[in-house]
Amino acid sequence: MITRSTSFVEPATDPVLLRTLAAAGLPATGRFLSKAGWVSRVWVGDEYVVRLINDQRHRDAYRHEATVVNLLTGSEVPHARILAHGDGPDGPWYASERLPGRTLYEAWPAADSPTRQAMIESLGSVLRALHRIPVPADLLPPWLADAIAGKKPWAAFHPPVVSAALQLVEDARRLPGHDARLLADVAGWIQERLALFAADEPVLVHGDIHGSNLMVDQGRVTGLIDFAEALAQPADVELDNLLHWCARAREFPPVPGERGLDETTLTEVPGWLHGAYPELFEREHLRERLRFYDMYGELAQYAHHPQPDEREAAHDRIARLLSGHNHLDGLVW
Incomplete structure (x- = not known):
């Protein structure tokens, strides 16, 4: 995100942004700043923010985010109101209001x-x-649920899920050249602490x-x-x-x-x-x-x-x- 006083802004001319704005039913007016992200391309406009997934391991991220944001409706949690989200020829996209600051x-x-x-x-x-x-x-985020179920590789390394800790030990044991003694100690360490949860x-x-x-x-x-x-x-x-x-x-x-x-x-x-x-x-x-x-x-x-x-x-x-x-x-x- 950026401040409204940032001067490095341009009209919406990027064809990917234009297609996404059209899909979201939003006008291609005003100024936008294009920014990179860890898994998304981001365009920050005067009134709204548009994001596009550029890491296919997280294709379902915006669907999950929309589910969570809908849980916040009417709550005291400040958040950006979702305007639209979908999946187009350029990938999954998400449009939300722009927050102040x-x-x-x-x-x-x-x-x-x-x-x-x-x-x-x-x-x-x-x-x-x-x-x-x-x-x-x-x-759970879809990528994390799939990783825990063994359906897809782990796409990120947080947040923790207590019930999956021992599974990670078994995953590490399948690595060539793993430290077997260390992992045995870790398995015992985890088992001693599961009762805390x-x-x-x-x-x-x-x-x-x-x-x-x-x-x-x-x-x-x-x-x-x-x-x-x-x-x-x-x-x-x-x-x-x-x-x-x-x-x-x-x-x-x-x-x-x-x-x-x-x-x-x-x-x-x-x-x-x-x-x-x-x-x-x-x-x-x-x-x-x-x-x-x-x-x-x-x-x-x-x-x-x-x-x-x-x-x-x-x-x-x-x-x-x-x-x-x-x-x-x-x-x-």
Whole structure:
């Protein structure tokens, strides 16, 4: 997303955008900025935003997002109203209203400390409202449901699904040259902790909260965006993602090839969030649960990442987790 004052905008001339606007029943008037994304092409207009899937592993993402956004109708969760979505000759597309402001990623560097605190406290209120939305207990992104069922490869490495953790161990055991001793230790580690989740009730979790998926304006969150990974899981799955972002923010850039925010500017975020949404932090054995979610993510990378160096880095982080350490060590709330 961008601010309305951005000067690098042009009339709608891209034939793909024109076809998509026509399919959505929207006029091809006004100015648009073309932006890249992780799995989508994006055109930001004066009044609405158009997205087009460019990663076919996520073909069903917009259908899933539309399902989730419809759950938010009439709620207190700020979000972009869906205008239309469909599947055309250029691929799946999604058109929504444009929210005021810009992404937190864009706003954060120049914001002073009181404004940053206000934005995070606003986020706490938004997440509390999100986690109160009635949700089907089996809600999962289609690509994730297919991956868990073994129908398709894993297209991403988050968010965690507690019930699939041991399956990831078995997936990793099928890798040539896998570390059998490490995986045996991991399987035991997971089995010892599954009881921590036995009484959980799933809530609606965004699944990918970070600076680029939050719209802010005048010190408040004006909307959550990109619900393609939303699912029904325990609320502290959301906290796990947020704390991961705080600890390793450089790994959360808005588009490939760029760099995320500086982690040193996010050190107060967990404390501010705790003050605004304390019940998110009140789960018994919270840190051990968060370590479990982290283990899930590292296992997904170790078992399924296409790049050997990324799999090796995940292996090393798994070993560190088994020793009782991870990115939570430096976080205070």
